[in-house]
Amino acid sequence: MKNTKNTKNMIEAEGLTKNYGEVVAVDHIDIEVASGEIFGFLGPNGAGKTTTVRMLTGIIRPTRGRVRIAGFDLRRDPIKAKEVMGVVPELSNAYNGLSAWRNLQLMAELYGVPAKDAKARAEGLLVRFGLHDRKDHKTRTFSKGMKQRLVIAMSLMSDPEILFLDEPTSGLDVLSARMIKEVLRELNNEGKTIFLTTHYMEEANQLCNRVAIINHGKIAAVDSPEKLKARMGGLGRVEVSFDTPVDSSDLRRLSGVTDVRASGDKTYLYTDEPGRTIQHLVDCCRSGGMEIVTLNTLTPTLEDVFIKLTGDGEVSVGDANALEGAANNDS
Amino acid sequence: MIPDLMDQMRRAFAIAKKDVRIYYLNGPVVIFGILAPAFLFLAFMIGRDLPVDFLIAGLLGMTVFFTSTSITPVIAPTETQTRNLERLAAAPVSITTILFGDMIASVFFGIAISLVPIFLGVAFGVAIAHPLILAVGIVLAAFCFSALGLVFSSTPTSMTSTVMMISMLTKFPLVFVSGVFIPIQEMPSWGRALASLSPLTYITDLCRYCIEGTCANYYPVPLDICALAVFLVIFMVTAVKLHERSLPMRL
Ligand SMILES: Nc1ncnc2c1ncn2[C@@H]1O[C@H](COP(=O)(O)OP(=O)(O)OP(=O)(O)O)[C@@H](O)[C@H]1O
Ligand SMILES: [Mg+2]
Numbered sequence: 225m226k227n228t229k230n231t232k233n234m235i236e237a238e239g240l241t242k243n244y245g246e247v248v249a250v251d252h253i254d255i256e257v258a259s260g261e262i263f264g265f266l267g268p269n270g271a272g273k274t275t276t277v278r279m280l281t282g283i284i285r286p287t288r289g290r291v292r293i294a295g296f297d298l299r300r301d302p303i304k305a306k307e308v309m310g311v312v313p314e315l316s317n318a319y320n321g322l323s324a325w326r327n328l329q330l331m332a333e334l335y336g337v338p339a340k341d342a343k344a345r346a347e348g349l350l351v352r353f354g355l356h357d358r359k360d361h362k363t364r365t366f367s368k369g370m371k372q373r374l375v376i377a378m379s380l381m382s383d384p385e386i387l388f389l390d391e392p393t394s395g396l397d398v399l400s401a402r403m404i405k406e407v408l409r410e411l412n413n414e415g416k417t418i419f420l421t422t423h424y425m426e427e428a429n430q431l432c433n434r435v436a437i438i439n440h441g442k443i444a445a446v447d448s449p450e451k452l453k454a455r456m457g458g459l460g461r462v463e464v465s466f467d468t469p470v471d472s473s474d475l476r477r478l479s480g481v482t483d484v485r486a487s488g489d490k491t492y493l494y495t496d497e498p499g500r501t502i503q504h505l506v507d508c509c510r511s512g513g514m515e516i517v518t519l520n521t522l523t524p525t526l527e528d529v530f531i532k533l534t535g536d537g538e539v540s541v542g543d544a545n546a547l548e549g550a551a552n553n554d555s
Numbered sequence: 556m557i558p559d560l561m562d563q564m565r566r567a568f569a570i571a572k573k574d575v576r577i578y579y580l581n582g583p584v585v586i587f588g589i590l591a592p593a594f595l596f597l598a599f600m601i602g603r604d605l606p607v608d609f610l611i612a613g614l615l616g617m618t619v620f621f622t623s624t625s626i627t628p629v630i631a632p633t634e635t636q637t638r639n640l641e642r643l644a645a646a647p648v649s650i651t652t653i654l655f656g657d658m659i660a661s662v663f664f665g666i667a668i669s670l671v672p673i674f675l676g677v678a679f680g681v682a683i684a685h686p687l688i689l690a691v692g693i694v695l696a697a698f699c700f701s702a703l704g705l706v707f708s709s710t711p712t713s714m715t716s717t718v719m720m721i722s723m724l725t726k727f728p729l730v731f732v733s734g735v736f737i738p739i740q741e742m743p744s745w746g747r748a749l750a751s752l753s754p755l756t757y758i759t760d761l762c763r764y765c766i767e768g769t770c771a772n773y774y775p776v777p778l779d780i781c782a783l784a785v786f787l788v789i790f791m792v793t794a795v796k797l798h799e800r801s802l803p804m805r806l
Contacts, residue, residue, distance in 0.1 A: 313641040313645065317639055321576065
C-alpha cells in the first residue's frame with residue numbers, strides 16, 4: 225500500500241492545462257509540492273482551483289500537461305497514484321443511505337485497507353471527529369458540519385501520504401473549522417503532504433508552508449506567506465487615531481508616507497518605513513499639540529497580497545480592512 | 556498484473572455491496588421487481604389458452620430481463636445528483652471496476668427475483684428437465700441484461716426520469732419482438748429475423764428447452780448460450796466506452 229517511489233516532490237505538475245470549449249479554465253500551470261509540506265491554493269471564484277485539483281487527483285483528464293503523484297505518472301499508473309492520496313472534493317457527499325460506519329468501511333474496501341486495520345482506524349477517526357455516538361446513524365440525518373467531518377474522515381481511511389482538500393472548511397462554524405485545522409496540523413506533523421484549497425486567507429496564513437495564488441487559470445505567485453507579504457511593497461501602514469480631527473495634508477508631508485486615507489475615527493498612513501514614520505508622527509503631534517489615542521503598525525496580510533494580485537482595480541483600504549476583520553474572526 | 560486485477564475485483568464487490576444496501580434492499584424495489592413482469596405477462600396471456608409450462612418459461616425470461624435492467628440505469632444519474640460520483644472517481648478503481656460492481660449487484664437481484672417464477676412453476680406442477688443449463692442460462696442472462704442497463708445509464712444526466720424513458724423505449728420493443736408471447740416456430744420469417752435481434756429471445760428459448768422439454772426450443776442450446784454471451788460482451792464494452800466519455804460531463 226504505502227509504496228511511494230523515492231522522490232522529494234510528492235506532487236508535480238507540468239504545463240497543466242484544461243480547456244472547456246472556448247474557456248481556458250487552467251492555463252499551463254506548474255506545481256511542485258515537497259514531501260511534508262502544506263501547500264495552500266488560493267484564488268478568486270472561477271480562477272480554476274477546483275479544475276486543477278480534479279486534474280491532480282485524476283478525476284478529470286488534463287487537456288495538456290503531466291502530473292506525477294509520489295513519483296507515479298497519473299496517466300500511466302492511475303490506480304497506484306490514487307492509492308497514495310486521500311481526496312476531499314469541493315462538493316462531495318458521503319452516501320446518505322449508509323451509516324457513518326458503513327461509509328468509512330466502503331472507503332477502506334475501495335482503497336484496499338485490510339479489514340482489521342479498517343475497524344481500528346474507523347473507530348479512531350469517529351472519535352477524533354466527534355461522530356462516534358452517531359456512527360450507526362444514516363448520514364442523511366447528519367448536519368452539514370457533521371457530513372463534512374465525515375467526508376474528511378473518509379478521505380483518511382486509507383492513511384494517505386498525500387491529502388487533497390478543496391475548501392474543506394467552507395460554511396462550517398468556528399469550532400468545526402478549528403477541529404479540521406487541528407487535524408491537518410497533526411497530519412502534517414506525522415509527515416503527510418497536504419494540498420489545501422481555501423478562501424480563508426487567515427487559514428492559509430496559519431497552516432501553509434507555501435501558497436500559490438491562481439487567477440484566470442494562471443499562477444500569479446508562489447511562495448511562503450511571509451515572503452509574499454514582504455515582497456509586496458507599499459502595503460505597510462500605520463493606523464492612528466487622534467482625539468481631534470486632523471488635516472491630512474500635514475500627515476502627507478511626514479517622512480516615508482506614500483498615501484493617507486481616513487476611515488471612521490482612524491487614519492491610515494501608507495509607508496515603506498513604518499519606524500521613521502512613527503517617529504516623525506509623534507514629533508509632529510507634539511509640536512502641533514495633537515493627542516494620539518491609539519497607534520498601530522499594520523503589516524500587510526496575506527489578504528492584502530491576495531487582493532493586490534487578483535483584484536482588477538487598486539487596493540481599497542476600506543475593503544481590505546473589512547475583509548481582514550472577517551479573516552481575523554475566523555482564526 | 557494478476558494481483559492488481561484481484562484488487563479491482565474485490566473493490567468491485569465493495570461497490571456491489573454498497574449498491575445492494577442503498578438501491579436494492581428496499582421494499583418498493585423488491586415488490587416492483589416481482590410484480591411488474593408478472594402483471595405485464597398476465598395482461599398478454601389472459602384469455603389465450605396456453606399450457607402452463609409455456610407460460611412459466613416466458614415469465615422467467617421476462618423476470619430476468621426486467622429485474623436485471625431495473626436498477627442499473629438509475630445508479631449513475633442518482634449518484635451524479637447526490638454528488639457521490641466524484642468521490643468514487645477519486646478512488647483507486649477503474650470505470651470498468653465501478654460498472655462491474657454495479658453489474659454484480661444487479662445480477663444478484665435478477666437471480667434472486669427469478670426464483671419466484673421458478674417456485675411458482677414448481678407449485679403448478681411444472682417439472683424442470685435441465686436445471687443445470689437453466690441455472691447457467693439465467694446467470695448469463697442476468698449479466699447480459701445488467702450490462703444493457705449500464706448502457707442506458709451512460710447518458711450524462713442527473714435526471715433519473717430521462718434515463719428511465721430511454722430504457723423503457725428500448726426495453727418494450729425488445730420484449731415485443733422476442734419469442735416471449737409467440738413461439739418462434741410459429742412466427743413468419745420476418746418475425747424470426749426480428750426476434751433474433753433481441754437478447755430476450757435466446758433466454759426465453761433456453762428456458763423453454765429446460766422447462767418444457769427437448770423439442771420446445773427453436774435454436775440449439777449452444778447457440779442460445781453463445782448469443783447471450785456475445786450480447787453481454789457487446790453491451791459491456793459499449794457501456795464502458797460510453798461511461799468513460801460521460802463521467803467527466805457529470806461532475
Ligand atoms: N464542467 C465544466 N464545464 C465548463 N466549464 C467549466 C466546467 N468546470 C469549470 N468550468 C469553468 O472553469 C473555470 C474555473 O472553474 P473552477 O471550478 O476550477 O473555479 P474555482 O477556482 O474552483 O472557483 P470557486 O472558488 O468558485 O470554487 C470557470 O470559468 C468555470 O466556469
Ligand atoms: Mg472551486
